[in-house]
Amino acid sequence: MPSSPADHPRSRVAWRALGALLAAETALLLWVLGVTIVGAFAPGGDPLQNLSLIVTAALAFAWVAVTLVGAVKAQASWVRGSSLTIHVLLFAAGTGCLQIGIGPWWLGFALVALALAGFTASILARPAAQPSGEPAEER
Numbered sequence: 001m002p003s004s005p006a007d008h009p010r011s012r013v014a015w016r017a018l019g020a021l022l023a024a025e026t027a028l029l030l031w032v033l034g035v036t037i038v039g040a041f042a043p044g045g046d047p048l049q050n051l052s053l054i055v056t057a058a059l060a061f062a063w064v065a066v067t068l069v070g071a072v073k074a075q076a077s078w079v080r081g082s083s084l085t086i087h088v089l090l091f092a093a094g095t096g097c098l099q100i101g102i103g104p105w106w107l108g109f110a111l112v113a114l115a116l117a118g119f120t121a122s123i124l125a126r127p128a129a130q131p132s133g134e135p136a137e138e139r
Contacts, residue, residue, distance in 0.1 A: 014124035015075055018083060021118045022068040025086070029061040077127035084122045091115035 036057040040050035064086060070079040090111055097108030 008126065010124055011126040014121045014126075015071065018079075018118065018121040018125050019068065019071045021114065021121060022064060022071055022083065022086075025090070025114070025118075026061070026065050026068050029057070029064055033057040033061050071125075075125070075128045080122050080125060080127060083118060083125075087115045087118035087122060090118065 033054075036053050040054055063082070067079055067082040067086060070076055071083065094108045094111030094113075094115055097103035097111060098105060
């Protein structure tokens with residue numbers, strides 16, 4: 001299978017699509033974080049469980065937001081791996097909505113469609129190649 005370069009039109013379209021999908025997912029996770037925080041202050045419930053839900057939602061939001069920034073600014077190889085992982089987990093959440101009933105059926109279909117689109121865009125997006133004479137970015 002021939003390798004397509006990072007500046008190939010299909011790769012550029014895939015990076016734009018991946019950026020748009022990650023932006024939508026970041027916005028949705030920001031909404032989920034807000035709902036989680038509001039729900040944590042509702043009467044009743046275990047405070048430690050509420051705290052763990054807030055931390056989990058915040059970490060998920062941060063992960064997708066960092067991947068979005070990497071996709072928009074760097075188009076690095078780590079973004080593809082992170083995005084693939086995010087969309088595999090999103091696919092699992094969508095099938096969970098459909099099979100287990102943890103959400104409405106339309107949400108399950110929307111999550112599965114979003115996951116498949118993100119997975120496809122992640123595969124088609126090629127990372128920008130580093131010049132061969134320069135070392136990798138040092139931390």
